[in-house]
Amino acid sequence: MGESILLTPVDLVKYPFLPEAKKYVAELGIDLNDLGELESIVDRAKVRIAATFEFLAHMQNQAPYKKSEVEIAAFPVAAFVVAGVKDKTLAERYALSEAKKIYNYLLDEKDNVILGIAKFFEWDINPSKQGPFSYTLHFVYYLRNATKGRLVHSPEWKLVNRQLDKGQVSVTKNEVCRLLQEEIKNYIEDRTKEEVTKIPQLLQDVIEEIKAEFLKRKPHLSEFDQKIQAEESEYPPCIMDFLDRTAKGQHLSHAERFTLVTYLLHQGIGVDRIVNLFSNVADFREDKTRYQVEHLAGQRGSRTPYRTYNCSTLQTHGVCVNPNDPVCKRIRNPLTYHLRKKSIKKRE
Amino acid sequence: MRNYAKHKFAEYYKMCLRGTQIEAPSHLKNREFGFLAFDKTSMFRHKGFETEEALNRSLSVVAPSDAYYSSAFYEHPEADMSKKDWLGADLVFDIDADHIPTPCGKIHDSWACNNCNFEGKGPPPERCPKCGKEKFNSKAWMCDTCLEFAKAETIKLVDMLMQDFGFSESEIKAYFSGNRGYHVHVESKTVLSLDSMARKEIVDHIIGLGFETEFHKLTEGNRVVARTEMPSWRGRIAKGLHLILSRVTLEELEAAGLKRGKARYFDDNRKELLSHLSDKGWLGIKEIGSETWKRIIQLIVHQQSAKIDTVVTTDVNRLIRLPGSLHGKTGFMKVEVSLSGFEGFDPLKKGVVFKEGQVVVDIVEAPEFRIGETQYGPFKRALGAELPTAAALFLVCKGVAQVVNGHV
Numbered sequence: 001m002g003e004s005i006l007l008t009p010v011d012l013v014k015y016p017f018l019p020e021a022k023k024y025v026a027e028l029g030i031d032l033n034d035l036g037e038l039e040s041i042v043d044r045a046k047v048r049i050a051a052t053f054e055f056l057a058h059m060q061n062q063a064p065y066k067k068s069e070v071e072i073a074a075f076p077v078a079a080f081v082v083a084g085v086k087d088k089t090l091a092e093r094y095a096l097s098e099a100k101k102i103y104n105y106l107l108d109e110k111d112n113v114i115l116g117i118a119k120f121f122e123w124d125i126n127p128s129k130q131g132p133f134s135y136t137l138h139f140v141y142y143l144r145n146a147t148k149g150r151l152v153h154s155p156e157w158k159l160v161n162r163q164l165d166k167g168q169v170s171v172t173k174n175e176v177c178r179l180l181q182e183e184i185k186n187y188i189e190d191r192t193k194e195e196v197t198k199i200p201q202l203l204q205d206v207i208e209e210i211k212a213e214f215l216k217r218k219p220h221l222s223e224f225d226q227k228i229q230a231e232e233s234e235y236p237p238c239i240m241d242f243l244d245r246t247a248k249g250q251h252l253s254h255a256e257r258f259t260l261v262t263y264l265l266h267q268g269i270g271v272d273r274i275v276n277l278f279s280n281v282a283d284f285r286e287d288k289t290r291y292q293v294e295h296l297a298g299q300r301g302s303r304t305p306y307r308t309y310n311c312s313t314l315q316t317h318g319v320c321v322n323p324n325d326p327v328c329k330r331i332r333n334p335l336t337y338h339l340r341k342k343s344i345k346k347r348e
Numbered sequence: 349m350r351n352y353a354k355h356k357f358a359e360y361y362k363m364c365l366r367g368t369q370i371e372a373p374s375h376l377k378n379r380e381f382g383f384l385a386f387d388k389t390s391m392f393r394h395k396g397f398e399t400e401e402a403l404n405r406s407l408s409v410v411a412p413s414d415a416y417y418s419s420a421f422y423e424h425p426e427a428d429m430s431k432k433d434w435l436g437a438d439l440v441f442d443i444d445a446d447h448i449p450t451p452c453g454k455i456h457d458s459w460a461c462n463n464c465n466f467e468g469k470g471p472p473p474e475r476c477p478k479c480g481k482e483k484f485n486s487k488a489w490m491c492d493t494c495l496e497f498a499k500a501e502t503i504k505l506v507d508m509l510m511q512d513f514g515f516s517e518s519e520i521k522a523y524f525s526g527n528r529g530y531h532v533h534v535e536s537k538t539v540l541s542l543d544s545m546a547r548k549e550i551v552d553h554i555i556g557l558g559f560e561t562e563f564h565k566l567t568e569g570n571r572v573v574a575r576t577e578m579p580s581w582r583g584r585i586a587k588g589l590h591l592i593l594s595r596v597t598l599e600e601l602e603a604a605g606l607k608r609g610k611a612r613y614f615d616d617n618r619k620e621l622l623s624h625l626s627d628k629g630w631l632g633i634k635e636i637g638s639e640t641w642k643r644i645i646q647l648i649v650h651q652q653s654a655k656i657d658t659v660v661t662t663d664v665n666r667l668i669r670l671p672g673s674l675h676g677k678t679g680f681m682k683v684e685v686s687l688s689g690f691e692g693f694d695p696l697k698k699g700v701v702f703k704e705g706q707v708v709v710d711i712v713e714a715p716e717f718r719i720g721e722t723q724y725g726p727f728k729r730a731l732g733a734e735l736p737t738a739a740a741l742f743l744v745c746k747g748v749a750q751v752v753n754g755h756v
Contacts, residue, residue, distance in 0.1 A: 139513060140538045143546035152545065160553040161563035165579035167514025248482050255659060282462065282483045316548050316557055317658045 009068040011113070014105040016075035017098075017188060018120060025073045040067075042206060044074035049082060049210055052093040053217050077203070082192040084199055084207035090214050091192040096149075099185035106177040114176060121183050128170070135176050136168035145182035152312075153332055228339060229267045236328065236337035238314060238321045239263050249280035255309065255317040259334065261296050262308040266335055271297055308335050350413075352707075352751040353744050354386040356737070357674055358411035360701055365401075365408045370672035372400040374535060378421035378435060382667045383412035384676065391416075393667075396425040413676030416667035419533075421540075429665070436540030439547065440668055441554075442660040443501045444529035445494035456489035456715040487746075489715055490528045490678070495695055502530040503690055505654035508554055509534060512580045517687055524695040526675030526682045531668065547662045556581070556653035561645050581649075588648030593622050596647070604647035610640045674701065679741035696720065700738045707740035708732055709749040717742070 012021040075098075082094045106114060111127055111134075118125045124138035143159065151157045163170040171179070199207065235243070242252055242260040252260065264274050275290050291300070298305035310333050314320040322328060327341045364370050373379055381395040381403070392410070397403040407415060418425070419440045423433035459472035463481040472484040506522060509515045509532070519536040542550075552558050564582055566574040574586040593614075601611035613635050614621070636644075660666055669675070669682050680699035697720050711730040716723065719738050727733065732752060735743070743749035 138538070139550075140542065140546075143542065143549050147543075147545040147549055155558060155560050156563055158552060158558045159549045160556060160559050160581065163580060163582070164512045164553070165514075166511070250482055253659075312558075313548060313662075316551055316555075316662065 007113075007116075009072070013068045013071045015102060015117065016072050017102075017184065017191075018117070021072050021075065024069070025076065028069055028073070038070075038073070040070050041073045041077055042202065044070055045077035045081060046206060046210070048074060048078040048098070049090075049094055050213075052090065052097045053214055079188065079191050080196060081203060081206050081210055083194050083196045084203065085211045085214065087211070087214065087218075088193075089218060090210075091189055094192060095185045095189035098188050099181045102184055103177055103181040106180060107174065114173070114180070117180060118176065121180075121187070123183075125176070126168075130170055132172050133163070133170035134173045135171050136165075137171050137176065137179070138167055139164060139169050142169040142171070142179065145179040145186075148182045148186070151178070151182065230338035234338035234341060235263075236331075236334045237325050238319065238334060241321045243277070246277050247280060249282060251281070253317070253319060255314070256319050258296070258306070259309050259314060259319070261293055262306050263334055265293075265297050265305065266308060271299075308333060350386050350744065350747075353413070353676070353679065353741060354411055356679065356702065356741050357386075357413065358408065360674060361404070361408040361411055364672070365404045369400055369404045370407065370670070372397070372403050373417050373670070375421050376400065376403070378423070378425055380418040380420070380422060380425040380432070380667070381406075381670075382416040382418075383407075383410050384414040384416075385410065386413045386676075394426050394428070407673070412673075415670040415673040417670050419666045419668055420664055434664065437542075437664045437666075439534040439536070439539045439542070439550070440660060440666060441505055441532040441534075442525070442529065442657040442668075443498050443505065443532070443655065444525070444527075444657055445490065445498050446488065446528060447657055448494070448497050448501060448655045450494045450497045452491050452493035453488075456491055456717075457487065458715075459484045459486040488528065489717065489746075491716075492696070492718065494528060498529040499690070499693070499695075501655045502532065504652070505532055505554060505656060506687060506690070508654060512553070513550075520687060521671075522685045522687060522690065523671055524680075524683050524685060524693070524699050525669060526673075526680040526699055527678050530685070531682070533668075542664075544662050544664050547664065548658075551656065551658050551661050554654050554656055555658065556649040559646075559649045561642050566645070567641075581652075584652045585645055585648050588652045589644070590622070591651070592644065592648060593618050600647070601644075604650075605643045606640060610636065614644075675745075677745055679738065679745045702737040702741060705737040706734050707737055708734050708752045709740045709743060710752055711743055711749040714743055714746070714748050 007015070007018065007020050009024065012018065012024055015021065078094070082091055085091075106117070115125065115127070121141075123141040125141070126136050127134060128136045139159065142162075146152070146157045146159070155161055159169070239260060242256050245252060246260065261274055264277075265271075271290065271293050274293050275286060278284055278289050279286075294300050296306045309317075311320060311323075311328065311331060314334075315323060320328075327337055327344065330344075331337055331340045361370075377396070377398060379396070380393065381397065382391045382393040383395065383406075384391050392412075395406070397406065418437075420437035421435040423435060424431060427433075454470040457471060458467060458469050460467045461476040461479060461481060462483040462485055464476060464479040466476055466478040468477075472486045475482055476484070502522060506520060509520055510517070515534055515536060519534055521533045521535070523531045523533070525531050559581065564574070564585070566582065566585060574582045574589075576583055576586040576590065578586065598611055598615045601614055602608065606614070660668070671682050671684060674681055678699075679701070680695075681701050683695075683698050685693045685698075696718055700720060709732075711727040711733055713729070714725050714727045716725045717739075718724070719736070719742065722736070722739075724735065724739050740749065740751065744751065
């Protein structure tokens with residue numbers, strides 16, 4: 001990672017993921033096995049994690065602990081505990097909550113701190129004064145983050161709508177902070193997905209406690225886990241069109257076939273039925289089609305089922321049938337078409 | 349009848365092995381290769397080579413109809429897809445006349461109904477006009493017109509890669525694909541780790557997808573402030589506006605959604621508008637409201653965007669044709685085009701490998717085509733036609749001719 005910046009302990013409380021914070025903790029001469037003694041650190045770590053779901057709500061609004069070393073040390077402990085729980089959703093939510101907090105701190109910072117943190121992530125970024133823009137950022141670092149989280153869905157973050165000159169994207173200070181939020185979220189998430197070994201007993205107890213509390217609440221937290229499958233009459237216009245053309249034996253492009261098959265698999269349609277759908281297509285070969293469908297279903301190869309393309313990807317490949325469909329305008333992925341349609345109907 | 353093609357391809361790859369070898373891609377040891385054989389329908393994938401010589405030797409033994417390598421680098425290029433360990437990928441672009449509506453398609457492309465053999469010109473219809481069935485065998489040809497269209501799109505693309513994205517000339521390599529288009533490879537450390545989503549954003553920028561006027565500060569009040577020297581889409585819109593004022597037809601304006609009256613106004617006042625723009629620095633024009641502006645700008649975006657194959661660029665595990673190899677549908681070579689010499693590049697000359705000898709062929713049917721300086725055809729049931737090797741090979745690869753025994 002890039003060069004370091006001069007930071008005070010007060011700064012390290014705000015940015016405990018930086019290597020300087022690690023160094024600071026190391027110099028205090030405590031290691032994870034001794035932490036059992038340091039209950040206040042563990043408590044602060046628990047509060048950090050609990051902020052990601054409604055647990056220990058009464059402690060959420062506490063100011064950072066008065067001793068900065070406790071607050072700084074609580075961050076690696078919290079990351080360690082989250083890694084110990086081994087739940088992807090918790091890791092993501094934890095990383096997001098830490099990154100959002102940091103975003104708010106960054107908004108009040110001067111250039112040198114913002115640039116320092118950006119350089120830690122090796123960004124190619126430079127101050128520049130051009131109208132509302134305070135920086136230019138190389139498009140690679142811009143895209144790495146502008147295609148993540150919610151940013152990917154807003155038109156003002158699309159590269160085509162930015163000033164892009166010789167590889168440099170003009171960005172405002174707020175935008176840099178927002179992009180850093182994504183970078184930091186990613187960085188923390190990676191840390192909380194690391195394999196943990198040699199867990200001290202006290203932390204083992206904390207891991208169990210957090211895990212139990214989190215699993216209790218998890219079903220309410222993730223909307224994508226909703227398993228309400230669509231009836232055929234509720235399929236989105238693109239899927240209807242692909243189905244219709246397949247039945248007629250017409251050729252579908254790779255992107256169209258991928259979308260159709262992954263969509264149907266997510267709706268719980270079996271591999272056999274899907275393979276049969278293609279039997280009218282010229283040069284249909286059952287073995288080949290079956291292999292491909294099973295691959296997309298995650299029964300072969302990487303063993304992970306493929307997710308249906310987002311609507312924006314279908315538009316890029318020119319296979320979106322009707323971007324002006326009133327329901328389509330309000331969804332990001334064909335998989336949620338029927339859910340959105342139902343919720344619109346309910347309101348009417 | 350493709351035996352002749354296989355024989356000539358093998359001859360070419362043996363010649364390369366003995367002489368100037370086909371250059372291996374950078375990071376050879378981390379690339380996956382795939383060869384399509386003449387007599388097999390499937391691809392030999394997951395091949396890897398340690399040296400340029402090993403690659404050339406394999407090509408001369410297999411004599412594939414088409415040879416590909418991965419734009420990606422892998423830790424284990426010969427492993428199954430899930431165990432390859434992706435390390436990064438070059439940024440690649442494909443521009444193919446198939447993706448560009450060209451006026452010549454109606455002249456040289458044809459289709460035949462699989463059911464009743466009824467034939468027609470251009471792209472296949474939805475249903476056969478004779479029997480109503482929907483399966484066709486279609487043939488796409490290449491000619492100067494569609495290759496020029498593809499070249500124009502490639503030049504636009506390369507310009508964007510340099511001006512907008514800041515790639516240097518040494519990072520960009522352009523090639524004639526050997527068939528109906530061009531490939532552009534960007535090899536730069538900075539882009540290697542970009543994922544599919546980030547590449548999709550690059551694609552959208554290039555094809556102008558999702559462009560929204562309000563984010564580009566084209567106007568201030570009634571004044572157009574975009575200038576041709578401005579970078580990226582802002583400058584392109586300014587340039588496009590000049591172009592539209594001098595060239596676009598009334599029909600095109602109406603097709604872009606302009607009301608007849610507005611389109612007429614544009615059409616009738618071109619000269620005035622143009623001089624207005626150049627003299628008074630883009631002073632606002634009362635007669636054109638914001639909705640009309642938006643439509644005109646969308647038309648400009650469409651004209652100024654480069655029509656690339658979106659799937660190729662967003663796929664981070666793509667196999668792309670190996671430069672220096674032959675194209676199984678034409679017998680032409682995938683050959684590099686220098687960026688400075690693009691305008692004058694003649695693919696139907698530079699892509700030719702076999703420059704000597706004559707071959708006697710029976711030709712079923714072929715539209716007019718050119719190779720080098722010579723124009724051939726059209727042919728209809730031409731038996732025993734004597735053609736230069738490259739022309740004969742082209743027709744054999746296209747599947748419309750057969751070499752007469754004893755005349756190879």
